[in-house]
Amino acid sequence: MQENLHTHQEPSYLEYEGKHKGLGAWIFSTDHKRIGLLYLYTILVFFGIGVILGLLMKFELIAPGHTIMGPQTYNSIFTLHGVIMIFVVVIPGLPAVFGNFFLPLQIGAPDVAFPKLNLLSWWIYVTGILLVLVSLFTGGGAPDTGWTFYAPYSFETTTNMLPAVLGAFVLGFSSILTGLNFIVTIHRMRAPGMDWFKMPLFPWTLYGTGWIQLLATPIVGITLLMIVAERTLGIGFFDPDLGGDPILYQHLFWIYSHPAVYIMILPAMGAISEILPTFARKTIFGYKAIVISTIMIAFVGYFVWGHHMFTSGMSGTALYTFSLLTFIVAIPSAIKVFNWISTLHKASINVQTPFYWAISFIFVFMIGGLSGLVLGSLATDVHVHDTAFVVAHFHYIVFGGTGFAFFAALHYWFPKIYGRMYDSGWANIGWMVMFIGFNALYAPMFYLGIAGMSRRYYDYLPEFHSGNIISSLGAFVMAMGIVIIIVNLVRGARHGEKAEGNPWGGKTLEWTVPSPPPLENFEEIPTVTKGPYDYSS
């Protein structure tokens, strides 16, 4: 990928040579673009591992009874799948990869506010991953509590909980530092003339996300430390024998882990809000409404955690309140969907791969969102609680929402990152295969859940067999789609056609610099006079 770079006056960030050579030039680089790619590669590796674990579960569920593994192995595998996918892949996902790479570019800054802290975040992140991995190969075997580490499982299990819990704590710390860095960057480093309401929407969502990372993550941090204290020192915060209360653990856990869902989805919404105007070739509809709904989601998202616990035992007042708030938090998401659709209205749409991803994001996100209302309403939740329905719902949001947006962003910003273009024919095929596989995998689980199939069992009753067959086949189709997508992107990065500075006709600042961008991003810090999606000229 080297030869095209000499046409730029300055060396690109990929070409630049600092103090260190080879791998050291990456893992000790404080350049936000290289750090973004470090996260990208780490996340893709662990995404692959998470997918393989998911496939193993789907293989087990292809027929009732013992297919390839017993209950203990199955418990460990769904725990690891959850821990890796949530803490290692999806929570850092868009902010750490595309936030790092494109936040400074989009607001016209040479880097983030604290570049060294940014590199430290990545190192802390890797340390957290190593701790999680240690739990697999040492002690009493891989953790088997589910990714939520619920009490009393987490202090009673004989499996190797400590490294996994500490790993999650360390990963949370990395997340906090990234959020802190982004907030300060947005406050201090916007280009001259870019007032708050001239800022593109992706940085806006990173801003909302940053505050959630900052204010919610410490709660799960201390909760995980309490689990550590419980296991090592025998302090019974959550052990009824010692006066503790397991339900309190659930509250503390979800006080973070529900807002964490918005850490996952807000930047995804931001990326979609970037992609749609570019391919609709007109300005985004309702810019301010999207900004305000972002802030609303970040704020109201703090007060809905109780809807994870409708069957755990709470007062009636608490139940009604949490249910009502859950319905309220759905409103700003719906506002966004309406704005996206309105952006497309009467647009002359340039249909390209990122657009397919964006539009399918809206489709799956709506299914995920509406099924969420089924869970947010008290009576129906009692019926489907802890069934396959819940699994289908949150995969439609976390994978269908964040995952599809991740791929949308990857295909959208790919030419800027690598200065090369992928093969769009194969990219479209990959998208199609994955979209079909995804829906075949998760849609039947809505039905299975309503019919009464519990989640987190390696076995099920024979009447659920046909639904599970479709679901398992869908899983393998989806995995095939992922392979096509990744292979195509890797080929594109290595041998693809050279990309121009602005292949899609985007209007935000990252498209004004060469592809790949030079080390310092902008030769001269730009002065902003217009809104971010101004197609009038």
Added chain:
Amino acid sequence: MHLHRDDTASKIGMWLFIFTEILLFGGLFIVYAVYRYENQAAFHLAGEELNVIMGTINTVVLLVSSMTIAMAITAMQRGNKKMAIALLYITLLLALIFMVNKYFEWGAKFEHGIFPNSEYLLSLSRGDILFFGLYFTMTGLHAFHIVVGAVFIGFVIYYIKKDRLHKENWQLLENAGLYWHLVDLIWIFLFPLFYLIH
């Protein structure tokens, strides 16, 4: 990278980090509130076991240390580095006094057989077990923050001596001061919650 120095950014960053610290302790304060509500009598009686004099001394020690570090910042701003370094050493000394006090306090509890998972503690009521569990966790985590803050101050002293911090560049010292005030502030809440409420 030729990024120019941005003291305001650095200060905002420190404040944001302080927010996360407050929420970290916030989780424990919630747990304290819930269990105090559920075990009022036991918490009342267990609180009387604590040594109010020791707690008061430590409170005064920390408050004075907050004052000395604030004075060190003013000294730096006026360019009096010798005075700043002396005041920071006094701050460290006060931190040490706090920790020594804490050592004797915890030591006395251990001698009476009160420590997590001890035979004696487990023979007490559930409210007592929770009270002392929270006591050791919260004051322990706070003591850990004292150590972190002291290390931070140690680095600042080193930087001042190396002339990397001076009259025109003292933001790192102010950040250390902010952090130290946070540690102080948390103690201001821990002290009445454990020692004074009866």
